[in-house]
Amino acid sequence: xxxxxxxxxxxxxxxxxxxxxxxxxxxxxxxxxxxxxxxxxxxxxxxxxxxxxxxxxxxxxxxxxxxxxxxxxxxxxxxxxxxxxxxxxxxxxxxxxxxxxxxxxxxxxxxxxxxxxxxxxxxxxxxxxxxxxxxxxxxxxxxxxxxxxxxxxxxxxxxxxxxxxxxxxxxxxxxxxxxxxxxxxxxxxxxxxxxxxxxxxxxxxxxxxxxxxxxxxxxxxxxx
Numbered sequence: 001x002x003x004x005x006x007x008x009x010x011x012x013x014x015x016x017x018x019x020x021x022x023x024x025x026x027x028x029x030x031x032x033x034x035x036x037x038x039x040x041x042x043x044x045x046x047x048x049x050x051x052x053x054x055x056x057x058x059x060x061x062x063x064x065x066x067x068x069x070x071x072x073x074x075x076x077x078x079x080x081x082x083x084x085x086x087x088x089x090x091x092x093x094x095x096x097x098x099x100x101x102x103x104x105x106x107x108x109x110x111x112x113x114x115x116x117x118x119x120x121x122x123x124x125x126x127x128x129x130x131x132x133x134x135x136x137x138x139x140x141x142x143x144x145x146x147x148x149x150x151x152x153x154x155x156x157x158x159x160x161x162x163x164x165x166x167x168x169x170x171x172x173x174x175x176x177x178x179x180x181x182x183x184x185x186x187x188x189x190x191x192x193x194x195x196x197x198x199x200x201x202x203x204x205x206x207x208x209x210x211x212x213x214x215x216x217x218x219x220x221x222x223x224x
Contacts, residue, residue, distance in 0.1 A: 007176030010159075010210065011183060014190035017209035021189035024137050025051060029105035030061060030097070036137040037089050037130055040147055040192070042080035049079035050086075062094040062103045088125055093134075096123050109139040117143065128166060136188065142179040145188045146170050149195025156203060156219035157210060 024039040025048040026032030034054070038047045053076040054060040059068050068076075073090065074083040100119065101108040108116070116139060120131035128146075135143035144150075146166040154160050160169060177183045198208035203219045205211045 007173060007187075010213070011177065011187050011190070013209055013213075014194060015186065018190055018193055021186055021193060023185065023189070026138070029109050029138065032138040033093060033097075033105055033109075033134055034060070034090055036133045037093060038077065038080040038086055039137060040129065040133055040145070041082045041086070046079045046081065050077045053077070053079065062097040062105075065090060065094040066098065089130060092123050092125050096120075105138075111139075113139075113141040113143070116141070132170070133188075136181065136185050140181050140185075142174055142181045142184055144170050144173040144177075144184050147192070149192050149199065150188075152199045152203070153191050153195055153210070156199065156221070157213055158215040158220050162220070162222045 022044040024032065024035035024044055026035040031051060035047050035051060038050055042050070051060065054065075057068075057076055059065055059073075059076070065073070068091075070084075070087055070091065073087040077083045077086045077090065080086060096119070097103055097105060097108060108119075111119070113135065117131055117135055120126055120134050121128055123131075126134075132143040132145045135141045136145060146169045150169060154169060155162050155164070160172075173187070174184065177187060194208065194210065198204045205214060205219055
């Protein structure tokens with residue numbers, strides 16, 4: 001259940017504290033897609049380094065990527081972290097791109113939002129959060145990425161019950177920000193930053209820009 005979450009207020013506080021977040025890199029639609037897969041676990045600089053490795057190895061296109069050995073691809077993606085998992089996702093995304101869209105990322109990203117999300121979410125190993133990251137950062141369509149940082153930040157402040165699922169958070173935040181892709185993208189990146197800086201497995205609330213919005217008694221935690 002959603003409680004009392006002032007979407008605009010939280011967005012503005014994070015934006016004022018951090019400034020406009022650096023967006024995932026990518027010079028082409030396909031590069032933006034690869035970056036979107038990597039950006040959930042890495043800073044933009046780390047993602048850029050991984051993309052540069054792929055570019056220097058001359059494999060930064062779907063047809064070349066599917067031919068790269070998994071171990072080699074993981075090594076190339078190492079700067080972005082979780083390299084083996086990332087390599088598996090990038091391989092599967094490249095195969096989907098070739099089999100369903102002839103390797104044409106522009107064609108794929110031009111699909112309507114409902115169709116694109118359904119296709120992406122159906123790729124084995126991609127998952128819903130990664131599908132939404134691709135929707136938001138690569139296709140630039142309205143989608144909020146409900147990842148671990150989002151669950152921690154939003155629920156510890158008491159804005160959602162701990163039993164609220166991904167869909168509840170996603171639909172409420174998308175509606176609360178007017179389905180604006182730009183603001184949804186910024187809020188996602190800002191929450192990821194706040195999660196990395198202050199809201200990890202053990203919250204460090206004293207210096208957090210959202211500390212004054214905590215409920216009485218401090219951050220909430222699951223009761224079971």
